[in-house]
Amino acid sequence: MSVEVITAPAGRAAAGRRPAAPQPARPPGHGIRAVVGVLADGTPCYAPAGEVVVAGSLVTCHLCGRLLRSVTAHLKAHGWTKQAYCEAFGLERGQSLEGPETRKRRAAAFTARLVFDPSVREGSAAGRQRARTGELARDAAAAARGRPIPEQRRRKVLRALSAIPPEVVTQANAERARRRLAGAAAAAARRAGYPDIGTLVLARTADGASLAAISREAGLHKDWLSRHLGQVDPAAAAALRPLRQARWDAAWRPALHRLGFGDVPSYLRERHLAQHWTASAIAAEAGLSHHAVASALRRHGLAQTPHVAKRHASRQRAAEVAARMGFDSIAGYLSQRRAAGWTWQALAAESGQPASWIRRQAAACGLTGPQPGRPRQPAPHRRPKVPSAQVRSLTRVSEPYSLCSTVPKGLE
Numbered sequence: 001m002s003v004e005v006i007t008a009p010a011g012r013a014a015a016g017r018r019p020a021a022p023q024p025a026r027p028p029g030h031g032i033r034a035v036v037g038v039l040a041d042g043t044p045c046y047a048p049a050g051e052v053v054v055a056g057s058l059v060t061c062h063l064c065g066r067l068l069r070s071v072t073a074h075l076k077a078h079g080w081t082k083q084a085y086c087e088a089f090g091l092e093r094g095q096s097l098e099g100p101e102t103r104k105r106r107a108a109a110f111t112a113r114l115v116f117d118p119s120v121r122e123g124s125a126a127g128r129q130r131a132r133t134g135e136l137a138r139d140a141a142a143a144a145r146g147r148p149i150p151e152q153r154r155r156k157v158l159r160a161l162s163a164i165p166p167e168v169v170t171q172a173n174a175e176r177a178r179r180r181l182a183g184a185a186a187a188a189a190r191r192a193g194y195p196d197i198g199t200l201v202l203a204r205t206a207d208g209a210s211l212a213a214i215s216r217e218a219g220l221h222k223d224w225l226s227r228h229l230g231q232v233d234p235a236a237a238a239a240l241r242p243l244r245q246a247r248w249d250a251a252w253r254p255a256l257h258r259l260g261f262g263d264v265p266s267y268l269r270e271r272h273l274a275q276h277w278t279a280s281a282i283a284a285e286a287g288l289s290h291h292a293v294a295s296a297l298r299r300h301g302l303a304q305t306p307h308v309a310k311r312h313a314s315r316q317r318a319a320e321v322a323a324r325m326g327f328d329s330i331a332g333y334l335s336q337r338r339a340a341g342w343t344w345q346a347l348a349a350e351s352g353q354p355a356s357w358i359r360r361q362a363a364a365c366g367l368t369g370p371q372p373g374r375p376r377q378p379a380p381h382r383r384p385k386v387p388s389a390q391v392r393s394l395t396r397v398s399e400p401y402s403l404c405s406t407v408p409k410g411l412e
Ligand SMILES: [Zn+2]
Pocket: 061, 062, 063, 064, 065, 066, 074, 078
């Protein structure tokens, strides 16, 4: 492959010489051309990839930057085919590499051949027949399979997409996803011999089949119905909900019977919300996993509080201290004492609680910060802490000096 690379003359080297004789006007397509990019294999590009640069009736050659009436005819000079050229520079295979006037002349010549040349006439008729039956489009799609998308098409798609408002794109995507799910559901129901997916699911669950089993039988992913039934058939999903709840709660039945509870929600409400048991404690009592308890709480719409037992104990302790001091709440007790100028130590001594606990309670009630009328005292000056790595290096450095200082005067 011979590529003509024309570079600009160095300005500094030309300085000091006598002025050059005026050059004759160059024909179009000749002269200094700038390289606008380099392909992955190092081939320089004189026109942007994915673009055909047309100036008047001339087209720029990507390989040498010359302006030509027909780059297709010129490619032989580089030893390239049009297909290789289009692939290398990200152009569509059908992209014309000729100027508008050349294209017009070529079309006119071809029209005459189409009328007078029997072979061209027959070929054109066969091609139009293939296009009419859709055979041509099918063959083109099959041939294009696995071929990378040309840069030119990518840019065209991006231009078209950028002109559409994002909310319209989102809406269209959601609509397409919904149609795809509905299509998959209808096909699965048809395969199983049912009129629609809802009828299939209700009939099979009445026989005791799980949603995962029905999904598998219908040739879908095992989670397909769990995920999408509510969307493709909300009525069937609603009818199924009590059945599914009952199946999930079946594992709880022995424990509920033993403990004297009628159903799972009343048991969970009593233990977690009223008695402040943690999920682990409930799991231990019911003989189920922590995951099963968390899942049941979620399923029955009961909010799970983490560390519920400790939090409840902490609240109780605060309430007890406040009641002993004659207050309704710990916040009331602390705010009253702090407003009267009590220190944390004094509060700790009075309540019989550690000062750290008092301060933590005050922080939880939003009572920390400088007291009104008592500006915060600056902290006493402390020696900055030296990092241990520095201490080690200082120790190493000081050793020779300490040795030197012990050398007797006479031996210096
Ligand atoms: Zn060229």
